[in-house]
Amino acid sequence: MIPPSFDYAAPTTVDEAVGVLAEAGEDAKVIAGGQSLIPLLRMRFAAPSTLVDLGGIASLREVRDDGDALVIGAMVTHAAVLRDPLVNEHLPLLVSATETVADRQVRHRGTFAGSLAHADPAGDLPAVALVLGASMEIAGPGGRRVVPASEFFVDYLTSAVAADEVLVSVRVPKQGAWVGSYQKFNRVAQGWALVGVAAMVRRENGSIAEARVGLTNMASTPLRATATEQALAGADSREAIGAAAARVAEGTNPSDDLLGSADYRRHLAGVLTKRAVAGLV
Amino acid sequence: MTTTEIGSPRRRKEDARLITGRTTWTENVTLPGMLHLAILRSPLAHARITSIDVSPALETKGVVAAFSGRDVADVQGSLPCAWPVTEDMVHPDRPPIAVDEVRFMGEAVAVVAARSRAAALDAIAAIEVDYEPLPAVLDMEQAIAEGADLVHAGKGTNKGYTWVFDSAEAGTGGDAGAAIDDAEVVIRRRYVQQRLIPAFMEPRSVVVDPTGDVYTMWSATQIPHILRFLLAVVTGTPEHKVRVIAPDVGGGFGGKLQVTPEELIAFVAAKRLGKPVKYTESRSESLVSAHHGRDVIQDIELAARRDGTVTGLRVKLLANMGAYMGLVGPGVPILGAFMYNAIYKFPAYRFECSGVFTNTTITDAYRGAGRPEATYAIERIMDELAVELGLDPLEVRSRNWINADEFPFTTVCGLAYDSGDYAKATDRAKELFGYDELRQEQQARRDSGDSVQLGIGISTYTEMCGLAPSRVLGALRYGAGGWETASVRMLPTGRVEVVTGTSPHGQGHETAWSQIVADQLGVAFDDVEVLHGDTRTSYKGLDTYGSRSLAVGGIALYNACQKVIENAKPIAAHMLECDPADLEFTGGQFRVRGNPDGGKSLADCALAVFAAHDLPDGIEPTLDADAVYDPVNFSFPHGTHLCATEVDTETGSVTIRKYVAVDDIGRVINPLIVDGQVHGGIAQGIAQALFEEAVYDADGNLMTGTFVDYTLPTAADLPAFVTDRTESPAPDHPLGTKGVGEAGTIASTPAVVNAIVDALRPMGVNDIAMPCTPERVWRAVQGGAA
Structure with a gap:
């Protein structure tokens, strides 16, 4: 279908974007790659008065080395993430998870930051951002603020970015000694995850010193499986990993829908966690 | 017959235009003054329409007309069923736009015509409809149980027909019931064929031009010929005043073997407004309303x-x-x-x-x-x-x-x-x-x-x-025959135009038909053009479905080619100054049997009949031939x-x-x-x-x-x-x-x-x-x- 009509603004700086948003009021919406917003517009599920397109802000297309972290601009597409040498060197988990996002066309339009701001619990990258310990730089009328990933995902399709704010960049700590794996389970290759598991592990002397496990589509937001993380610390055998993985659904609240029942999703999360972690040790 | 082409893995000649989209899809047809239609569809599976008011839509910018099923009830007709499988089959009326009752989610309830598609889509949201929900009948076994709610209250039953074949009754075999009663082993199983959606690549699209003397319909259909016939019958329009064109069509899988509400709605709207109209469905509309x-x-x-x-x-x-x-x-x-x-x-x-x-x-x-x-x-x-x-x-x-x-x-x-x-x-x-x-x-x-x-x-x-054999289809109460047609036209320069009654929508008929003709007539593959899908050029045919095009249409084409050769033979004989009976036709050349030199090609004969300066007495100056094949x-x-x-x-x-x-x-x-x-x-x-x-x-x-x-x-x-x-x-x-x-x-x-x-x-x-x-x-x- 065709979207309802809207005004369109193409600012060239972040400050200008914030100004346009302030002027346009509540019903304005920021568009980056548009891979979630445009389908909503076309199906007339969303009818913003103004679209503020970040595509003209050149500085947002950069990936910058910031010492112990990379800073990924809001307009960096999934495809750019995949081919960026810095990301490939320091964030291999982000690369492997990004490879599973949708299809080639979507990856060439959709952005890393946009997929976080959209806060779809079925999106692959929010759980990855959680375990990587990312933080988001947000610009608004009152200046800039930084929100850690653990506080960024507020509810279903709701992030910490307010209606008058723009997500400017994502600061992602380099993995360093951490190794990671993203296990995605979907019905068809370009479908959303029924369940996804992002696991990171730091090894010491043949066992797991520390672990982080993030879950995709197991609640209305992405979340960390803390019970499993704690149980994995010190795990040194397949059995120990299996036992830790079996606790992964604690505290989750997966949906029960056409693509899979809640029970099945809880079961899958356990299997995927076991496989993700077992592959890292 | 030489077979250098048949059996060869030719790349398809239609692919460049189909893959790039630089071709006439129905959606690409744009006519002067054309209006765009949008259809309001039922959000409910079963409901009575207690009131409907289209007037708010008329106040929306760019809107030219809006109408409900009631507004066109006496002119919109009822969608046809061409296969009443039993004499007593229940066949309820099916108005293209629902009049009093909606019976499935997605059924059309009102239509807007506007100067742009966007304006039409904006306007349908303004239409006011009140529904009184009725019980939805969904489970087949419950539907045929005693006291079930009814889809069509006036019909008294949800059972449309019961059709039986029994080999003992037909005399083609024994009694299955007896075989089961007497069996050493009986396996009983229930299998469920789930509902599927054909999901063709190109959504359905239709354009109707009512201006001039003839109604012309472009439609993304598998069946332009059947559609023309039924459009004439359903709307009461003289058949010779209806032209249907299936231009390039992007897949069907049976899903475009249908006369659709949307086609009739577009026809009714164009006739009512006197202007060309276009309707193209969205994918969401397609999934809910095109047949499953x-x-x-x-x-x-x-x-x-x-x-x-x-x-x-x-x-x-x-x-x-x-x-x-x-x-x-x-x-x-x-x-x-x-x-x-x-x-x-x-x-x-x-x-x-x-x-x-x-x-x-x-x-x-x-x-x-x-x-x-x-x-x-x-x-x-x-x-x-x-x-x-x-x-x-x-x-x-x-x-x-x-x-x-x-x-x-x-x-x-x-x-x-x-x-x-x-x-x-x-x-x-x-x-x-x-x-x-x-x-x-x-x-x-x-x-x-x-x-x-x-x-x-x-x-x-x-x-x-x-x-299928037409007689068999008749015995099964199918509403049409099973023959197919082909025409072969020899152009004066030796090139060939083929007109087929099949209607490709991705199958590659242009390539395969060219290969058949090239071998039969001894012409180059690239010298054959295959025309299809326009009832003006291909006035007769039964279209494409049921793996029939090559198995039936291909034989019609083969037969037409043989007729062309027969037509050319006396002309070649005249040029070669011999008796037609002494000629053989191989590799595209007529030659006197036993003499490998000095032959005449079909192109020579085509030019000869074009000039017609020196033909044998009493010869009709043409090589062209038609054939109709009814499979045995x-x-x-x-x-x-x-x-x-x-x-x-x-x-x-x-x-x-x-x-x-x-x-x-x-x-x-x-x-x-x-x-x-x-x-x-x-x-x-x-x-x-x-x-x-x-x-x-x-x-x-x-x-x-x-x-x-x-x-x-x-x-x-x-x-x-x-x-x-x-x-x-x-x-x-x-x-x-x-x-x-x-x-x-x-x-x-x-x-x-x-x-x-x-x-x-x-x-x-x-x-x-x-x-x-x-x-x-x-x-x-x-x-x-x-």
Whole structure:
């Protein structure tokens, strides 16, 4: 279908974007790659008065080395993430998870930051951002603020970015000694995850010193499986990993829908966690 | 006949324009003053329309007109059903725009015409409709129970028809009931063919131009000729004042074998407004309102002796018609009726099918139409018989199948199978598959308790193509014949124009037809132009569906070519100053028999008749010829498909490890096109086995209204296919071709499900409902027998 009509603004700086948003009021919406917003517009599920397109802000297309972290601009597409040498060197988990996002066309339009701001619990990258310990730089009328990933995902399709704010960049700590794996389970290759598991592990002397496990589509937001993380610390055998993985659904609240029942999703999360972690040790 | 072209893997001449989209899709047609239509559709499965007010839409910017079903009730007519399968079939009126009552979610309730598509879409939201909800009838068994709510209150029943074939009554075989009563072994199973959505690539689109003397309709349809005829009949417009054009059409799979509400709405709107109109559906509209396929409950009883010989088969079906009768919807299960006995020499057979109304989108033809359902049921239950008897599933099949030396073979349904060699195709498939090695690996994985189990699935199928001898169609109460036409026009420069009555929508007729003509007439492949789909140039034809185009239309073309040669012969003889009887035609040249020199080509003859300065006395100055071919029989392709699946018992995920298809489709014109048809067909059959299902909730809302929920697989979800062929030419016509459009779809679904069940057999699993989603497979693993 065709979207309802809207005004369109193409600012060239972040400050200008914030100004346009302030002027346009509540019903304005920021568009980056548009891979979630445009389908909503076309199906007339969303009818913003103004679209503020970040595509003209050149500085947002950069990936910058910031010492112990990379800073990924809001307009960096999934495809750019995949081919960026810095990301490939320091964030291999982000690369492997990004490879599973949708299809080639979507990856060439959709952005890393946009997929976080959209806060779809079925999106692959929010759980990855959680375990990587990312933080988001947000610009608004009152200046800039930084929100850690653990506080960024507020509810279903709701992030910490307010209606008058723009997500400017994502600061992602380099993995360093951490190794990671993203296990995605979907019905068809370009479908959303029924369940996804992002696991990171730091090894010491043949066992797991520390672990982080993030879950995709197991609640209305992405979340960390803390019970499993704690149980994995010190795990040194397949059995120990299996036992830790079996606790992964604690505290989750997966949906029960056409693509899979809640029970099945809880079961899958356990299997995927076991496989993700077992592959890292 | 020389055969340098036939059998050659020519790249398709139509592909450049189809792939780039630089062509006339209906959506690309733009006419001066054209208005755009948008359709307001029912959000409810069943409701009375208590009031409807379109006037707010008229106040929206850019809107020219808006009307409801009531506004056009006396002029919009009723959508046709061309296959009333029984004399007493219930055929309720189906107004293109609902008038008093809506009977499925997505049914049209009002229409807006505006100066742009965006304006039309804005305006439909302003239309005010009040509905009084009525109970939604969804479950087929409940629908036909005593006291059920009714889809059509005035009809007193939800049962549209009951159609029966009994081999004892027909005199073609024994009494199936007696065979079951007396059997050493009886296998009883219920299989459910889930509802599918054809999901053609190009959404449906229609343009109607009412200006001038003639109504011209462009439509993304498979059936421009049938559409023209029915448009004239339904609207009362003189047939010679209706022209239908199916320009390039982006796929159909049976889904565009329909006369649609949207086509009639566009016609009515154009006539009412006196201006050209265009309507193109969105994908969401397409999924909810274009006809669906399958949706059949099958109760199967197979009687056999302990040595594996089948002694009888009884089939009872409930077929979901949806809310109304589609164009050929009631007949779809009847096409399958003749295929349940498949490749086997069953001596007794009874088939009974009831068509049931529900508050859902209509069902109708979808790739294979009846035959995939039949093939699935019989190939699944033959596996169950093998398990019951402790025999290899291939062994049970070979003990029952028709042997190569028994053709032509008259089946228990009375059909005369033309040719085939099931053993040969099966042997070749086993060889390519590595059947014995995979069985060994399966055993090893079972022994080691591997979390990934291996299963092997078999499908030895046949089907019937070349729809169909007109007399047979008449006997089945089908509303049309089964002939096809072709015209060959020799242009003065020796180039050739072919007009075909078939209507390609992705099949590659332009290429294949050019290959046939090039060989027959000895002209270059590139010197042939194939015209189709416009009832002005191709005024007569029965279009494309049921794997009929080559098997029927190809023969008409062959015959027309022979007539051209006959027409040219006296002219060549005149130029060569010899007796026509002394001429032979080879390699595109007429030569005096025994003299290799100094021939005359068809091009020479074409120029001679163009000038017409020096022709023999009494000769009509033309080489052109038409032919109409009515097939004497169906054709019966067959083959053996083998599928190996790896089943992850922890997640229920199914991966196809190897897929081998050995098809026997008679003679092949273009192996590249055939491979494409086989690949696409297998993909769609696998889609039914693993991925796709149209789901309604308890209120009759379609839950799979987008591709997020209707999980259509893509190439990334499918394995590489190994394909090969054996060749048993069709004996009933000179080309020997049989048809291949549906074979892959018919064969593959049971091969995949058989493989999954085979993998899990040691866990007590003997069936999994389609689509075999990971969750269903996982639950089967958890619970054993599903």
